[in-house]
Amino acid sequence: MAVIADRCPDIEVHVVDLNSERIAAWNDPDLARLPIYEPGLDTIVARARGRNLNFSTDVDRCIEKADMVFLSVNTPTKQRGIGAGKASDLRWIEACARQVARNAKGHTIVVEKSTLPVRTAETIKTILNSTQERGKSFSVLSNPEFLAEGTAIKDLEYPDRVLIGGEEEHAIEELKSIYERWVEPAKILETNLWSSELSKLTANALLAQRVSSINSIAALCESTGANVREVAEAVGRDHRIGEKFLKSGPGFGGSCFQKDILNLVYLCRSFGLEEVATYWEQVIDLNTWQQRRISRLITEKLFNTLAGKKIAILGFAFKANTNDTRESPAIRIAKDLIEEGAILSIHDPKVKIDQIRAELGEKLKNDLGEWEFAGSIKDACNNADACILITEWKEYSTINWMEISESMRKPAWLFDTRCIVDSNLARKSGLNVWILGEG
Ligand code: UGA
Numbered sequence: 074m075a076v077i078a079d080r081c082p083d084i085e086v087h088v089v090d091l092n093s094e095r096i097a098a099w100n101d102p103d104l105a106r107l108p109i110y111e112p113g114l115d116t117i118v119a120r121a122r123g124r125n126l127n128f129s130t131d132v133d134r135c136i137e138k139a140d141m142v143f144l145s146v147n148t149p150t151k152q153r154g155i156g157a158g159k160a161s162d163l164r165w166i167e168a169c170a171r172q173v174a175r176n177a178k179g180h181t182i183v184v185e186k187s188t189l190p191v192r193t194a195e196t197i198k199t200i201l202n203s204t205q206e207r208g209k210s211f212s213v214l215s216n217p218e219f220l221a222e223g224t225a226i227k228d229l230e231y232p233d234r235v236l237i238g239g240e241e242e243h244a245i246e247e248l249k250s251i252y253e254r255w256v257e258p259a260k261i262l263e264t265n266l267w268s269s270e271l272s273k274l275t276a277n278a279l280l281a282q283r284v285s286s287i288n289s290i291a292a293l294c295e296s297t298g299a300n301v302r303e304v305a306e307a308v309g310r311d312h313r314i315g316e317k318f319l320k321s322g323p324g325f326g327g328s329c330f331q332k333d334i335l336n337l338v339y340l341c342r343s344f345g346l347e348e349v350a351t352y353w354e355q356v357i358d359l360n361t362w363q364q365r366r367i368s369r370l371i372t373e374k375l376f377n378t379l380a381g382k383k384i385a386i387l388g389f390a391f392k393a394n395t396n397d398t399r400e401s402p403a404i405r406i407a408k409d410l411i412e413e414g415a416i417l418s419i420h421d422p423k424v425k426i427d428q429i430r431a432e433l434g435e436k437l438k439n440d441l442g443e444w445e446f447a448g449s450i451k452d453a454c455n456n457a458d459a460c461i462l463i464t465e466w467k468e469y470s471t472i473n474w475m476e477i478s479e480s481m482r483k484p485a486w487l488f489d490t491r492c493i494v495d496s497n498l499a500r501k502s503g504l505n506v507w508i509l510g511e512g
Contacts (some may be wrong), residue, residue, distance in 0.1 A: 087139070140181065144185055152337055219276065273333070274340075301510025366368050393464055429444070456480065
């Protein structure tokens with residue numbers, strides 16, 4: 074919405090939320106305190122906020138005034154009831170649709186921005202059209218978002234494509250006219266509602282599948298003496314395969330891949346497509362296995378006992394350039410190591426201690442292991458038996474291993490799950506080095 078406001082100064086954009094603390098943070102004059110860390114976002118907010126970009130909790134009034142409403146609430150995996158652990162929880166989408174139905178005036182275009190199971194537009198339409206008030210009418214469009222965290226602004230400003238699913242030509246044209254201010258028309262695709270909804274799930278499933286595929290080959294490389302980065306480059310040069318999304322790592326994280334595949338699997342099962350469901354489920358199984366195999370391998374290298382050993386965790390975000398920790402591979406790996414009795418010292422340049430606490434729970438001061446927050450890489454590694462690099466933050470690729478190695482307890486290990494350190498330098502410093510996917 075910030076990018077739309079920035080690109081279209083004549084359009085008034087109101088971002089509304091029930092959470093007043095969050096809205097207050099979006100209005101904070103100190104841009105370093107915006108609730109999301111995303112490179113470039115602060116500059117855009119600074120330019121548009123107060124001009125045509127507003128943040129408020131006045132949901133009803135803003136709906137009343139709006140010609141177009143984007144539904145952008147979260148749709149996490151359902152925790153209980155039918156489809157628990159797989160289907161998306163649509164309670165917030167439904168609540169939004171009801172609120173829009175109550176408060177809208179005249180004709181309103183309602184755009185699904187959240188990632189939703191196929192045919193959710195039907196539910197939204199039914200709720201909207203159940204209002205009998207005269208003079209009120211609605212069009213529903215699907216306009217899934219393909220940005221990735223960490224590169225969101227660039228992805229929005231120079232998208233590969235914009236997808237608009239819908240049936241009513243006038244509504245499609247209205248939404249298209251917004252994107253056309255900065256996206257060339259050939260990149261704006263129109264489909265029916267269901268294709269649009271399904272394309273979003275399929276795109277994420279295919280991206281995650283590539284990560285699981287290369288991670289499976291990384292394990293084989295370790296057993297055979299091949300090097301997964303060399304293999305990835307060799308296969309990626311084939312333009313039919315392409316070089317993107319072939320970086321092996323500790324498994325994919327983030328709020329989307331796992332949730333969307335689980336959702337896809339649930340959809341397939343509900344349509345009786347068992348083989349298709351099992352096929353996609355494997356992408357998640359392999360991802361979980363990859364994370365588990367890393368924590369198992371670390372335990373083995375440290376003489377099969379972690380009790381009382383200090384281990385540095387470098388990086389807690391699910392990828393670099395974000396402070397998002399949802400489904401981060403660091404969580405599963407950290408929990409496994411704590412379970413083995415390790416004392417973790419966790420460093421991340423952007424993730425705050427509260428966030429880690431929310432994922433790992435309170436510091437466990439018992440013989441089951443514990444964790445602490447480290448203010449610097451040096452503090453995290455001081456006296457540690459091992460250092461595990463989990464997020465590919467740039468500053469981790471230039472660590473002075475000579476200096477770090479001196480402060481660690483020998484024999485000391487470096488486990489690089491992102492293949493970003495200079496392994497020769499690290500080895501020269503006296504560390505035992507394990508690099509993911511290197512035989
Ligand atoms: C992903 C998609 O890339 C976006 O197109 C989509 O819009 C978004 O989900 C969403 O549905 O909202 P995001 O989760 O922000 O974006 O991040 P990605 O760059 O896709 O990375 C996902 C995970 O895969 C990260 O943990 C990353 O480290 C891992 N990954 C990615 C790899 O391990 N190797 C790679 O080569 C690429």
